[in-house]
Amino acid sequence: MLALGIDIGGSGIKAAPVDTVTGELTAERYRLETPQPATPDAVAETVGLVAGRFTWTGAVGITFPGVVRHGTVLTAANVDPGWVGIDAPTLFTHALSIAGGRLPRVLNDADAAGVAEMAHGAGRGRSGVVIMFTFGTGIGSALFADGVLVPNTELGHIEVRGKDAERRASARVREEKKLTWEDWAERVQEYLSRAEALFSPDLIIVGGGVSRHADRFLPLLSLRTELVAARLANTAGIVGAAMAAVAPTAPTALAAATDNREISAP
Structure with missing residues (x-):
């Protein structure tokens, strides 16, 4: 294999x-x-x-x-x-x-990243609705219902303040605008709160290269949904x-x- x-x-x-x-x-x-x-x-x-x-x-x-x-x-x-x-x-x-x-x-x-996390990472063994968000050049998403992938959701294009969310809250935006982790976390909070309201997930997994720094921003986020960092990172x-x-x-x-x-x- x-x-x-x-x-x-x-x-x-x-x-x-x-x-x-x-x-x-x-x-x-x-x-x-x-x-x-x-x-x-x-x-x-x-x-x-x-x-x-x-x-x-x-x-x-x-x-x-x-x-x-x-x-x-x-x-x-x-x-x-x-x-x-x-x-x-x-x-x-x-x-x-x-x-x-x-x-x-x-x-x-x-x-692909979500499938890997569901099989070998933070989503392993989890049922219900799980969403993985990848923060990088844009914002990617992978949506699962009882372990089955609903492909091509592209939730990074949810509108926030009149823009695609990824134009406000991607990891690239944080770097280009030289945002502090605190300032960027405010944008991520707004975006994830919108996604949470739309899908009522049981678990949200945050992935992409930025997940290596999860300790810098995850503690700043507050959702009703359980929120964890991806284990397989990049x-x-x-x-x-x-x-x-x-x-x-x-x-x-x-x-x-x-x-x-x-x-x-x-």
Whole structure:
């Protein structure tokens, strides 16, 4: 159950081989900067370079920062708009050497991270409604009902004060505006409160690279919902992509079908 997971982000493209049963990377991850502009051809070339680090010929899963339905990219908010309408598995196949002509599995980046956290991280064994939010270049989301993924929710585009929430509360905004953790936490609080009111979740998981600093901002947030940091931190997308590559079912059932955990009440 080994697979190569490749995680495409707005600022970096990273990969590692993964033991999908344990969720552990079997080699040190390798990262290259996301090309700017992040056109399909430029990103595909970088994906090929990252994958080439491992001379991989087996199953490959790839995340994408936008809506991906049946392999076709439908939105591209944080990369080049030329992605819209692209058949992503076919594009990436030309940049990869995969045994037997097997197409890579491509899915939304936050969905992949959420699947990994539900199987191997903070969401393991949890039932009810669980939402994972990834704070990075934008804000991604992964929504689960009793362990089953509802794909492509893209809740980072909820409107807050007349703007997409990710234009106010992403990790990139915190860095660009040089916000203190306290000031940024106020924005995150407003956003998560809006999401909480809409979905009444049982658990919220905060992920993305910023989760490495959870002690700096999570204690500043106050919700009715239980709020925890992602355990896999910035490797969750890689792990979830690898899990998608070997899953015998569609991505909507990945969290329930690719591990043997027992679902328990919160």
